Amino acid sequence: MAKPILEVKDLRVSFKMYAGEVQAVRGVSFSLHKGEVLAIVGESGCGKSVTAQTIMRLVPTPPSYIKEGSSILFDGKHEITKMSESQMEHVRGNEMGMIFQDPMTSLNPTMTVGAQISEGIRKHEKVKKAEAMRRAAELLTLVGMSNADERIHQYPHELSGGMRQRVMIALSLACNPKLLIADEPTTALDVTIQAQIIDLLRDIQKKTDTSIILITHDLGVVAEMAHNVVVMYAGKVVERGTLNDIFYNPRHPYTWGLLRSVPRLDSDKNNELDSIPGTPPDLYAPPVGCAFAARCPYAMQVCKEIDPEHFEVSAEHSSACWLLHPDAPKVEMPIEAGRRANG
């Protein structure tokens, strides 16, 4: 198998605050191959955004610190955690692009969209301003905007939310990055626009064969475009597998909870939506055992005392849950297999 484009090993990120140290990411490992779409899912505050932004070193230091022993190997040669700021400038935008959650705030209100797109091109490639603007117009056409030659002279406030997110995608693709990180790219958009943006991302992914890390809490989006899925909880990976593994054969009680809490068209209107009871643990002082134990209906004594390692289900599928230990009691999966969000 070819070398992965990105290999994250035992990534630990903490924020040093007045009240103490918040361990936002507590040993995350995953890898990503060329052309692969990897979804990182989990609820708010599980560390998925911090993980994504740390890959581009966008989280400011201080207050955040990447801990000793963490490794982010990009393209087989760049060790992101050890690079200097000026080396990172070369990687950012050029080899990695990022799409942010809220297109209403992620574009500079006082610059035309053309200027914002061409700025990155001119930073990384020695081209004239006019040439960079022409490229910006091409990119806008690529992301499905008509009249690109006029659009480049418009300001963000003249565009709708969906259009702005297209501009943001164009901006992140400006220098043909090998890796695209999309941090909740559809969360701030309304549903019809969400579908268009996902279609666009999938389309661009096919055309350019870019690897994408998709950060989301929306399992519908995951089902639409991911190849592999990493489920995060309280700063750790609790389950990883292919899209089918996660949707048809989930093995971690937290993944079950996530899948059960997706609203369904055919559910009884009088029933309340399923939700996972309780709240995520305090990351100032994470629990000794499994972080999910306090909310887990199947928790055993061992769960509260020892944090489980990953148990392999298959070569690509593993889950950090004591229920997979050979000595553990057999538990029926509480959901029908194949409860995909899209039916």
Add this chain to the structure above:
Amino acid sequence: MLKYVLRRFIYMIITLWVIITATFFLMKLLPGNPFGEMAAKLPPENLAILKAQYGLDKPEWQQYLKYLGNVAQGDLGVSYQFPTRTVIEVIKQSFPASLELGIESLVVAIIIGLLLGIIAALKHNKWQDYSSMFIALVGISVPSFVVAPLLSLYVGNKWGILPPGLWEGPEHRILPALALSLGTIAILARMMRASMLEVSSLDYIKTAKSKGLATSKIVTGHMLRNAILPIVTILGPIAVNVITGTLVVETVFVIPGLGYQFVSSITTLDYTMITGLTVFYAAILIVVMFLTDIAYGLIDPRIRMSGRR
């Protein structure tokens, strides 16, 4: 943009009219009369002649309309106290010094204030931040009537580095401008720091960083323009404040400016002079506000466009 300017211009005229009207009638409510204690000693017929000469024998609405008409033609009337001088003449004679002093201290304040603010924000919570904010704190808490005499006494008189007063060569400008700008430096530095800190945490700064731009480029290209918007808003009132609020500094450094004239006209109940100078100050304020609005529109495309509808 033209429509935006035009609309602002009409608002400006209306505001000015309201101020003239209010000042005119408020003056009429003042007790006493402009002819001072002499009026009591004058025979009634002489007083009547005097009143007729200044048009005070007519009903107030007629006086008001006449005054409004005169103001529209740029005539603010003749001083009661010095019947040989018109208000316009007094302004022409005294205002240049006040204006020059005001502009000089404003330029000093903007340059130093913004620089301090930017440095403080970029070095947030480091020694540069703390020392800039200490300077700002001193500037805001020590009033000009303390700073001006101290500067005049020590730098001017005891050490003899710069002239302690009067208004002659360029070296006479430095101390008054410094004394006048200190408070403004403090306000601008604090506002700029707060504004820069706010902008630096916004999403589009992260976007700029994700494009691989260097920090210097992010600061100059993305942060400054957005951070300066709230500063431009307060710059109008601040400019007027500095230009018209020179009384203390003018007195300490013996500068023949307009501030002195204003105060003396109030103590002598010089109706035309008070109304005239108030209208003049109001006009400056309104014109500067008007220019500020236009500048704001030029910097922020969102405002420029909203006038285009």
